[in-house]
Amino acid sequence: MTTIDREALRRKYREERDKRVRPEGKDQYVEPKGRFSHLLDDPYTPRVERDPVHDEVTVAVIGGGFGGVCTGAQLKIAGVDDVRIIEGGGDVGGAWYWNRYPGAMCDTAAMIYLPMLEETGYRPTMKYVPAIEIFEHVRRIAKQYGLYDNALFSTEVTELVWDDTVARWIIRTNRGDEFRARFVAMGTGPLHRPKLPGIPGIETFAGPSFHTARWDYGITGGGPEEPMVHLAEQRVGIIGTGATAVQCIPPLGRDAKELFVFQRTPSSIDVRANHEIDPEWFATLEPGWQHEWLINFATLQTGGFADEDLVKDGWTDIAQRIRDRVIADIASATPDRPFDVDAFQRAYEESDDEKMTEIRARVDAIVEDPETADALKPWYRQLCKRPCFHDEYLQAYNRPNVHLVDTDGRGVDRIDETGVWVGDDHYELDLLIFASGFEVGTEYSRRSGYETVGRDGITLTERWANGAETLHGIHAHGFPNLFVIAISQAANLISNITSNLVDSGRTIAAVVRHAVDVDADEVEVTEAAEHAWVRMLEDNPRSFGGDPTCTPGYYNNEGHAIGRKERLGGSGYPEGPVAYFAYIDRWRTAGAFEGLEFRSR
Numbered sequence: 001m002t003t004i005d006r007e008a009l010r011r012k013y014r015e016e017r018d019k020r021v022r023p024e025g026k027d028q029y030v031e032p033k034g035r036f037s038h039l040l041d042d043p044y045t046p047r048v049e050r051d052p053v054h055d056e057v058t059v060a061v062i063g064g065g066f067g068g069v070c071t072g073a074q075l076k077i078a079g080v081d082d083v084r085i086i087e088g089g090g091d092v093g094g095a096w097y098w099n100r101y102p103g104a105m106c107d108t109a110a111m112i113y114l115p116m117l118e119e120t121g122y123r124p125t126m127k128y129v130p131a132i133e134i135f136e137h138v139r140r141i142a143k144q145y146g147l148y149d150n151a152l153f154s155t156e157v158t159e160l161v162w163d164d165t166v167a168r169w170i171i172r173t174n175r176g177d178e179f180r181a182r183f184v185a186m187g188t189g190p191l192h193r194p195k196l197p198g199i200p201g202i203e204t205f206a207g208p209s210f211h212t213a214r215w216d217y218g219i220t221g222g223g224p225e226e227p228m229v230h231l232a233e234q235r236v237g238i239i240g241t242g243a244t245a246v247q248c249i250p251p252l253g254r255d256a257k258e259l260f261v262f263q264r265t266p267s268s269i270d271v272r273a274n275h276e277i278d279p280e281w282f283a284t285l286e287p288g289w290q291h292e293w294l295i296n297f298a299t300l301q302t303g304g305f306a307d308e309d310l311v312k313d314g315w316t317d318i319a320q321r322i323r324d325r326v327i328a329d330i331a332s333a334t335p336d337r338p339f340d341v342d343a344f345q346r347a348y349e350e351s352d353d354e355k356m357t358e359i360r361a362r363v364d365a366i367v368e369d370p371e372t373a374d375a376l377k378p379w380y381r382q383l384c385k386r387p388c389f390h391d392e393y394l395q396a397y398n399r400p401n402v403h404l405v406d407t408d409g410r411g412v413d414r415i416d417e418t419g420v421w422v423g424d425d426h427y428e429l430d431l432l433i434f435a436s437g438f439e440v441g442t443e444y445s446r447r448s449g450y451e452t453v454g455r456d457g458i459t460l461t462e463r464w465a466n467g468a469e470t471l472h473g474i475h476a477h478g479f480p481n482l483f484v485i486a487i488s489q490a491a492n493l494i495s496n497i498t499s500n501l502v503d504s505g506r507t508i509a510a511v512v513r514h515a516v517d518v519d520a521d522e523v524e525v526t527e528a529a530e531h532a533w534v535r536m537l538e539d540n541p542r543s544f545g546g547d548p549t550c551t552p553g554y555y556n557n558e559g560h561a562i563g564r565k566e567r568l569g570g571s572g573y574p575e576g577p578v579a580y581f582a583y584i585d586r587w588r589t590a591g592a593f594e595g596l597e598f599r600s601r
């Protein structure tokens with residue numbers, strides 16, 4: 001067993017972090033505008049002209065990703081039939097509609113990532129399934145619950161305004177629609193709007209370029225599952241080595257003549273070990289299995305105890321190590337050396353050091369060139385960045401045509417007409433791909449693309465200028481009949497986000513059902529209830545996990561101070577997701593909907 005020099009490791013982590021913190025913080029990224037405005041277009045579905053819509057619906061759901069579709073399904077299950085999805089893409093799917101890059105898949109296990117498996121009777125093909133299968137599953141739910149019937153696709157909401165005289169939301173779109181909705185659910189997602197690195201000269205690159213969330217197979221040839229034949233004679237550059245790049249670099253390496261990977265911070269790459277799901281075994285699962293799996297996964301992942309690890313993956317592995325250490329500590333406690341609360345922190349640090357040492361050793365075991373292997377080693381705690389799980393990524397660097405261009409934390413220096421500069425080296429490229437991620441922590445209206453104007457003309461941007469304030473992440477005072485399909489200020493479970501979305505949809509459906517039953521024109525959170533919820537989140541250090549001492553990234557405001565806005569934007573129920581799910585289930589089923597006011601005129 002390797003002994004770890006913890007002090008040296010901490011020093012190395014600090015040094016590596018410090019050289020990556022940039023004074024501009026999240027302003028180092030730019031919106032795809034001007035020369036890059038086409039990067040937000042839909043390359044997959046041609047826009048079909050249609051007449052504008054002027055009518056009224058009971059519930060408008062903005063966004064057709066898992067959030068919108070699962071909320072729509074929950075509304076239908078609750079007997080609320082008149083639901084309209086409005087979606088910018090040409091189909092439902094959200095992230096799984098837009099992200100069609102080669103190698104796209106989800107490295108959270110399908111048994112707990114794909115929602116509503118029992119309701120749809122669907123069996124995932126593999127432990128981790130490709131994007132195409134996930135996209136199909138969103139479509140499956142939408143079809144089963146009749147959500148295509150009234151949907152508006154290739155349609156962007158441009159404004160959402162509360163009309164107090166009629167107690168309705170007025171929705172305007174870029175297709176000239178102007179219609180009313182009694183209730184609105186917003187599911188525009190947290191990682192929705194592609195961002196670009198603000199590298200000097202980025203707009204001067206003369207060759208083709210695109211963002212991974214708008215993969216242009218017209219340029220590369222092939223498809224998500226087919227070789228990109230146009231790349232055979234091309235020098236391709238990719239900027240970024242996050243979770244997306246890790247998945248598309250192996251197929252790019254396979255198909256491009258030369259591939260240059262511009263790296264600022266390496267990702268941690270753990271084992272994936274994908275395998276097929278045995279139909280016979282799947283058939284033996286008892287009704288209610290998915291809920292059991294979801295709770296088991298959330299419990300283990302957040303440090304709880306369970307007899308069995310049903311999912312057994314990289315997310316639960318670290319938690320298992322921490323638990324084993326804590327148990328050993330309890331067992332070995334003596335009156336002279338009693339079990340103390342620091343044991344948890346110690347167990348966490350030791351487990352993480354052990355895990356990351358293994359991850360770095362794995363790089364050495366796989367990558368043949370020692371210099372490349374060194375540059376691919378992550379020097380931070382595993383949960384500082386999105387952990388990645390892959391069995392072909394590191395191997396791609398053993399190909400002679402794949403070149404890692406490590407920038408030692410600095411990033412690409414500049415871009416010109418013909419390629420990319422790192423220090424004094426110029427890399428001439430035929431195609432430049434941005435795997436630079438999505439906006440996090442910018443204004444809600446900027447990310448969603450529309451402004452929400454509530455009672456008395458107050459916008460959500462104004463209301464949330466000092467941080468989002470809600471009850472359960474869903475309800476905002478001053479915005480009656482409006483629901484955010486919530487992640488933060490609720491369960492805030494980051495590894496299988498769909499759990500958050502389905503649960504939030506269930507809550508929204510219960511509230512709408514009740515409002516319809518009691519014939520309420522308005523349902524709104526009271527100021528007091530909202531305030532109490534926000535205070536509870538703010539006063540508890542456990543409600544926010546972002547760590548400014550981590551290597552910079554969107555998890556921790558790019559390593560900058562974490563103010564009230566960031567804390568509120570990333571906070572969750574202090575007792576963790578499992579406790580939140582139990583709490584909200586009681587709240588939902590009690591029938592009182594404490595904190596909400598149902599008003600009839």
Ligand code: NDP
Pocket residue numbers: 020105106107108191197198199239240241242243244245247262263264265386410411412435436437438552553554
């Ligand atoms: P990320 O934001 O995680 O990654 C962006 C990448 O761009 C980083 O490697 C970043 O480096 C790099 N970068 C930014 N600016 C520069 C620069 N100037 N020069 C060089 N490199 C630069 O985006 P992703 O699209 O990879 O992932 C976003 C999220 O999407 C993930 O965190 C995950 O939640 C989700 N996802 C989930 C998947 C799944 O399997 N479930 C698969 C793919 C994505 P640095 O790290 O230094 O900031």
